[in-house]
Amino acid sequence: xxxxxxxxxxxxxxxxxxxxxxxxxxxxxxxxxxxxxxxxxxxxxxxxxxxxxxxxxxxxxxxxxxxxxxxxxxxxxxxxxxxxxxxxxxxxxxxxxxxxxxxxxxxxxxxxxxxxxxxxxxxxxxxxxxxxxxxxxxxxxxxxxxxxxxxxxxxxxxxxxxxxxxxxxxxxxxxxxxxxxxxxxxxxxxxxxxxxxxxxxxxxxxxxxxxxxxxxxxxxxxxxxxxxxxxxxxxxxxxxxxxxxxxxxxxxxxxxxxxxxxxxxxxxxxxxxxxxxxxxxxxxxxxxxxxxxxxxxxxxxxxxxxxxxxxxxxxxxxxxxxxxxxxxxxxxxxxxxxxxxxxxxxxxxxxxxxxxxxxxxxxxxxxxxxxxxxxxxxxxxxxxxxxxxxxxxxxxxxxxxxxxxxxxxxxx
Amino acid sequence: xxxxxxxxxxxxxxxxxxxxxxxxxxxxxxxxxxxxxxxxxxxxxxxxxxxxxxxxxxxxxxxxxxxxxxxxxxxxxxxxxxxxxxxxxxxxxxxxxxxxxxxxxxxxxxxxxxxxxxxxxxxxxxxxxxxxxxxxxxxxxxxxxxxxxxxxxxxxxxxxxxxxxxxxxxxxxxxxxxxxxxxxxxxxxxxxxxxxxxxxxxxxxxxxxxxxxxxxxxxxxxxxxxxxxxxxxxxxx
Numbered sequence: 001x002x003x004x005x006x007x008x009x010x011x012x013x014x015x016x017x018x019x020x021x022x023x024x025x026x027x028x029x030x031x032x033x034x035x036x037x038x039x040x041x042x043x044x045x046x047x048x049x050x051x052x053x054x055x056x057x058x059x060x061x062x063x064x065x066x067x068x069x070x071x072x073x074x075x076x077x078x079x080x081x082x083x084x085x086x087x088x089x090x091x092x093x094x095x096x097x098x099x100x101x102x103x104x105x106x107x108x109x110x111x112x113x114x115x116x117x118x119x120x121x122x123x124x125x126x127x128x129x130x131x132x133x134x135x136x137x138x139x140x141x142x143x144x145x146x147x148x149x150x151x152x153x154x155x156x157x158x159x160x161x162x163x164x165x166x167x168x169x170x171x172x173x174x175x176x177x178x179x180x181x182x183x184x185x186x187x188x189x190x191x192x193x194x195x196x197x198x199x200x201x202x203x204x205x206x207x208x209x210x211x212x213x214x215x216x217x218x219x220x221x222x223x224x225x226x227x228x229x230x231x232x233x234x235x236x237x238x239x240x241x242x243x244x245x246x247x248x249x250x251x252x253x254x255x256x257x258x259x260x261x262x263x264x265x266x267x268x269x270x271x272x273x274x275x276x277x278x279x280x281x282x283x284x285x286x287x288x289x290x291x292x293x294x295x296x297x298x299x300x301x302x303x304x305x306x307x308x309x310x311x312x313x314x315x316x317x318x319x320x321x322x323x324x325x326x327x328x329x330x331x332x333x334x335x336x337x338x339x340x341x342x343x344x345x346x347x348x349x350x351x352x353x354x355x356x357x358x359x360x361x362x363x364x365x366x367x368x369x370x371x372x373x374x375x376x377x378x379x380x381x382x383x384x385x386x387x388x389x390x391x392x393x394x395x396x397x398x399x400x401x402x403x404x405x406x407x408x409x410x411x412x
Numbered sequence: 413x414x415x416x417x418x419x420x421x422x423x424x425x426x427x428x429x430x431x432x433x434x435x436x437x438x439x440x441x442x443x444x445x446x447x448x449x450x451x452x453x454x455x456x457x458x459x460x461x462x463x464x465x466x467x468x469x470x471x472x473x474x475x476x477x478x479x480x481x482x483x484x485x486x487x488x489x490x491x492x493x494x495x496x497x498x499x500x501x502x503x504x505x506x507x508x509x510x511x512x513x514x515x516x517x518x519x520x521x522x523x524x525x526x527x528x529x530x531x532x533x534x535x536x537x538x539x540x541x542x543x544x545x546x547x548x549x550x551x552x553x554x555x556x557x558x559x560x561x562x563x564x565x566x567x568x569x570x571x572x573x574x575x576x577x578x579x580x581x582x583x584x585x586x587x588x589x590x591x592x593x594x595x596x597x598x599x600x601x602x603x604x605x606x607x608x609x610x611x612x613x614x615x616x617x618x619x620x621x622x623x624x625x626x627x628x629x630x631x632x633x634x635x636x637x638x639x640x641x642x643x644x645x646x647x648x649x
Contacts, residue, residue, distance in 0.1 A: 001510075001514060001517065001518060001520075001521050002521070003521070006510075006518075006521070009509050009510060009514075010509055012509065013508065013509030312504055313507055313508075316501075316504075316505065316506075316507060317507075317518075317522075318466070319464065319466065319493070319499050319501075320494065320499070320518060320519050320522055321490055321491065321493045321494020321495070321497075321519065321522035321523055322490070322494075322522050323486070323487050323490040323491075324486070325487075326522075
């Protein structure tokens with residue numbers, strides 16, 4: 001009989017303790033790797049919410065604030081920038097394209113973004129992925145609306161439905177622009193970014209709903225004879241012809257003579273913002289490491305207890321010719337088996353939980369988690385936990401070795 | 413070649429002053445069935461520990477079957493014990509989570525020599541374990557029972573089977589009958605002697621039970637062996 005089989009049988013004979021240990025290790029493994037997964041997924045989805053845009057411009061306020069409302073549709077702008085400035089920026093020789101953004105309205109808690117067709121060409125997310133239509137088309141008329149994936153899914157909207165927009169951003173009883181019914185003409189594919197939670201309408205549409213057109217006869221009016229050019233917008237995304245002019249353009253905009261403007265580099269600002277909120281997941285991380293340490297203390301305790309209970313058993317093996325090293329190996333195999341089973345069980349538990357949790361997290365928080373797969377880092381972490389368990393097991397193993405050397409025949 | 417040969421042995425426990433074992437010269441020939449007697453605390457267990465190499469004397473040499481075990485390394489010593497000894501304790505000989513058969517073949521895990529010899533008798537270790545069970549009157553219903561459900565007498569018979577598997581040169585029994593009643597004790601000794609004779613194994617039997625002395629061909633009194641004890645007894649008070 002091998003030492004492995006001997007150890008295995010010994011673990012089986014202490015079923016309850018072993019199962020409790022395995023459960024405690026598996027739960028902490030799940031926690032640790034789960035937190036790691038949430039952390040990395042959140043970071044990925046956060047930093048991939050915009051790409052290929054060189055600068056974001058807006059009225060002078062805070063860097064984080066500008067980023068939050070232009071990209072994450074959170075908070076509200078203090079001031080707008082004039083349409084004239086937008087046009088002037090677009091005319092700069094280094095500027096390739098400008099996507100104007102106009103925020104401030106909402107529909108059932110989802111943000112409404114006024115923009116123009118350049119948005120669909122130049123807004124990129126993740127690894128420079130463009131927006132794509134799931135069905136329908138992009139907007140043409142002022143009262144067309146293109147929905148983000150989540151908006152359509154959650155509110156159960158279809159192409160052709162009519163909706164009203166509300167003034168202001170909060171949920172609840174906001175004044176509704178009841179005079180202007182928008183028609184859904186397109187629905188975008190899922191991006192995992194705030195775009196999914198946005199309703200896109202033309203800038204002209206924004207102007208239209210805010211013009212005081214209370215006269216019912218104007219409701220079905222064609223807009224040709226009315227000037228719907230906006231006076232101002234909230235901000236704009238800017239793409240440059242060459243990345244080398246980034247800082248000079250940024251400088252130019254910061255020193256804009258007509259009005260106080262600012263320009264931020266999205267990548268840099270995203271990283272800064274992440275660092276300021278990233279401490280939360282560090283806290284989570286520390287907690288799960290502590291939980292793991294507690295389960296390992298439990299393992300150590302159990303190994304010490306089993307060492308005392310098995311004093312006699314180990315002495316029998318010793319007199320039968322087992323070398324103290326073999327006694328140490330038995331205890332090391334024991335801690336290996338228990339942590340290994342714990343980690344495997346924990347990963348299985350995580351994957352099973354992931355199967356149930358992933359759709360909920362995605363629909364509720366837009367957090368796309370890869371709970372059902374394991375990344376290389378996570379496999380290394382799992383192996384690390386097993387390795388740590390084996391190292392912990394060395395402590396009682398060394399003790400058993402020493403006792404094996406000094407203890408001889410036992411007569412009870 | 414003698415079975416056991418002790419020369420100028422001196423042993424003292426490191427953290428206790430009370431006890432010293434001192435044997436200048438001691439020999440035991442082959443084909444010995446020795447009864448080792450002596451009051452509690454006279455050093456019977458220490459003597460067995462020294463013989464099996466579990467502890468080493470501070471001075472002197474211990475020759476077993478021509479090998480000086482005091483010169484062996486720890487691992488060699490453990491291997492020597494695994495190969496040449498079969499040991500039966502007073503109580504709780506068996507590993508509770510192993511089956512009867514697994515307990516019997518356990519020594520073969522630590523000794524290739526025992527495993528080889530066992531395989532000379534039967535085609536597999538399990539078959540050899542069954543054969544020994546048959547010889548020792550451990551029937552099939554007992555074999556299937558968990559260790560905890562066996563009586564002490566039954567456990568001791570399994571312990572004999574485990575000690576004699578692979579036919580080691582020396583059987584050591586450390587007060588194996590103290591938990592048995594007289595009738596069971598006599599049966600146990602009968603069985604042990606019968607097996608020792610059958611496989612030509614030497615037997616060292618430690619006991620308090622003087623009534624069974626007569627069944628052994630050699631009687632050793634440890635107090636008489638211990639020169640230190642004799643010395644202190646001779647000092648006039």
